[in-house]
Amino acid sequence: MNPLPVVPAAITQSTPEALALSGAWTARGLGAIGRQLDTLAVPARSAIVIDGSRIAALDTAGAWVLQKLLQRLRGEAGVVQVRELRPEFARLLEVVDPQTMDQTAPPARAPASTLDQVGRSAVAAGAQAIALLGFVGEIAVAFAGCVARPARFRWRPILYNLRSAGFDALPIVGLLSFLLGIVVAYQGADQLRQYGANIFIADLVGLSMLREFAPLITAIIIAGRSGSAYAAQIGTMSVTEEIDALRTLGIAPLDLLVLPKVLALSIALPLLTVFADVLGVFGGMLMARAQLGVGFGEFLDRFVKAVSVTAYLVGICKAPAFAIIIAVIGCFQGFRTRGGADSVGRQTTRSVVQSIFLVIVADALFSVAFSALDL
Structure with missing residues (x-):
């Protein structure tokens, strides 16, 4: 009995800020995704919207590749939103990396002032005492x-x-x-x-x-x-x-x-x-x-x-x-x-x-x- 055909994973970019994911994001369906990831380009400092409604299947290998994609987009664009992702796929992504589903990039922490450092040191010393x-x-x-x-x-x-x-x-x-x-x-x-x-x-x-x-x-x-x-x-x-x-x-x-x-x-x-x-x-x-x-x-x-x-x-x-x-x-x-x-x-x-x-x-x-x- 022949196995059912697997629809390869694919990325469709209708506009520079909109991406659509489709196919089977599994170990068997990721064969051609590498070339698409290499040619993918997004505008810097923009809001990227990813539509995950057409993902047919997702396993840990696909979740890992998708995690790397989201990390790359956050580094290049800054703000990434994932929409219409099936609940079971969202839970799998959270298992692979809980921070992957963050809707926005974490804000950079401002350097602590000298007074703030002195206050924190005083609080820590008091707690230890x-x-x-x-x-x-x-x-x-x-x-x-x-x-x-x-x-x-x-x-x-x-x-x-x-x-x-x-x-x-x-x-x-x-x-x-x-x-x-x-x-x-x-x-x-x-x-x-x-x-x-x-x-x-x-x-x-x-x-x-x-x-x-x-x-x-x-x-x-x-x-x-x-x-x-x-x-x-x-x-x-x-x-x-x-x-x-x-x-x-x-x-x-x-x-x-x-x-x-x-x-x-x-x-x-x-x-x-x-x-x-x-x-x-x-x-x-x-x-x-x-x-x-x-x-x-x-x-x-x-x-x-x-x-x-x-x-x-x-x-x-x-x-x-x-x-x-x-x-x-x-x-x-x-x-x-x-x-x-x-x-x-x-x-x-x-x-x-x-x-x-x-x-x-x-x-x-x-x-x-x-x-x-x-x-």
Whole structure:
């Protein structure tokens, strides 16, 4: 039995602005349409009307060719109207490309003004700040639930994070603190030598390292090292839908992923700060002996007199606040990851930048508060 003959697809142009489509716009009927498309010409910047009432058949191949035709006409003429197209053919075109059936070309968006960009940035920053406050509240509720039921504390993740964020960070924290102590002593040596106040190098190194530099440099290192790792880990789990899997299993992501990191870093950062204090003062001692001739015994004798316990505790008490900021920001940005690997990298970068910024802001607030309290 011979198949029914197929009427080839055709384009009839009665006027430059009017086109009529006819025949079978199917894989079998599109053989001769290519030559007609090549010779088709329409006036620029005009309204083109396409009559689709005589289309006998349409499949996905024909819909794709028709889609390309409409895109070309919109690019050349600007306004294209498709009329009298059978409903089932219109639905097929929408499936192939939902924007194909737009009656007019989308208007070009005017470039945003500087004020508009500032406003959008302010709105986005406000929305993120509100989301961060909500995240902090969820962490507080989860922590209160763990305190009420201590069995909910996950000690293995806490110990693991304590090792990864604390013990494994000792070499880099110690090295940078040691070098910072050397730099502080070296910069102050020339000035003190001019006034014969060599012994006061102990005051300079001790107070600057214990009160400011040691806790701040330690927090910045941990923000770049552990805060970024928190954001990348949780962000990758969000992209791979592991977070949703945990919720499906009845495991609260905050209990498993966030609280252990916050608690571990709150313990590790003060200890790392103490380690940074020791290495920073030791670096200052070496430079004081090399540049100013102040021996270790003389340095330590003056150090004990110049640096009080209050000055030491001022630096230590900053560390838990810095730790909470770093851990919360890292986890928060990890949970905001959407899409693919590029989003993981973007949120990781934001976590580091925001953590360091907020740590420095918190340090400035601490300085103002301690000055007001005369500490």
